[in-house]
Amino acid sequence: MSNSRLLTRFIQSCCNVLIRSFLRIKTSGLQPHRAFLQLEPLFKHCNGRGFSSPRKIKHTRNYTTRANTMPKDNKTKKSQSKDTPISPEVPAGPVSRDKTGCVTIAIHAKPGAKQNAVTDVSTEAVGVAIAAPPSDGEANAELVWYLSRVLELKKSQVTLDKGCKSREKVVKLSASVSPEEVLERLKKEAANS
Structure with a gap:
């Protein structure tokens, strides 16, 4: 296979992987910062003669559920004690x-x-x-x-x-x-x- 064909197949493969993953983000409501964890290195799909079809890509991790997110801490703000005087804010000036x-x-x-x-x-x-x-x-x-x-x-x-x-x-x-x-x-x- 010539270098130009190899390059075009590589670019097509990259584009297909990116489009599929962004469509998956859009339809599943996946958080954007976790979406890029699903992208595998594109060089992994390279075999000896060329690149494999993007349909054969298997993702090892599935972040589509929201159960994987960390729970938020319910921290209550500590109120100031009545004994401590509140100092008036001094304007900083120009x-x-x-x-x-x-x-x-x-x-x-x-x-x-x-x-x-x-x-x-x-x-x-x-x-x-x-x-x-x-x-x-x-x-x-x-x-x-x-x-x-x-x-x-x-x-x-x-x-x-x-x-x-x-x-x-x-x-x-x-x-x-x-x-x-x-x-x-x-x-x-x-x-x-």
Whole structure:
């Protein structure tokens, strides 16, 4: 048998196995993560001259019953004792530290302004006017450049973490500065603007 015929029979065999197993999933309601356990290695069906018919495939395991699933634990939530006082949640503010220890700043971007400026510093976000249009990432690049200048950091130490296509953004600072120092510099820039 030529190599091209052998390859086409192999591809047909693979497709038939996959189609049959997905039809079995659809009709039996089998859980998707267990469906792939039914697929045997396709090379197992290879004999010396070619590939066997997909009708001859025998599956060694049958996961069609739902009795094989693990029972869920009925854990009851422990209620807090009345003796322990509940501490009020302190708002994190626009500047905080993330799990990795980097300082993050929540920013409300206002692209298309005449000049770059920190407009306001609230408890939720820092308002920043950006003198660039919100297209092709120009406003994001301008925001990173402006914040690096305001915070007196290298441009490589200021990165946009979240919100590439949104006005609500999160900027991550990889420099060794404290959140209080960053907040102080932002408030100082807001007062000057």
